[in-house]
Amino acid sequence: MRCQNCGCELEKKITDLPFKITHDSIIIIKKLPVLQCQNCNEYLIEDPVMKKVENILCKVDKTAELEILSYAAV
Numbered sequence: 147m148r149c150q151n152c153g154c155e156l157e158k159k160i161t162d163l164p165f166k167i168t169h170d171s172i173i174i175i176k177k178l179p180v181l182q183c184q185n186c187n188e189y190l191i192e193d194p195v196m197k198k199v200e201n202i203l204c205k206v207d208k209t210a211e212l213e214i215l216s217y218a219a220v
């Protein structure tokens with residue numbers, strides 16, 4: 147798959163990403179598998195991974211200001 151931004155080859159990477167779910171609530175998901183561009187660092191989350199992320203974000207405590215979860219643990 148190629149980068150939507152610059153057209154370079156994307157590389158599979160494991161990274162930690164923050165997701166803002168409400169105005170003052172942020173969830174950090176650790177060890178998330180993404181595709182990242184080697185050229186411009188733009189990243190892409192594949193559909194099955196994004197579905198799982200959405201599931202995680204639905205279940206988290208939205209009253210917490212910051213929560214850190216591991217993708218592998220859910």
Ligand SMILES: [Zn+2]
Nearest residue numbers: 149152183186
């Ligand atoms: Zn790129």
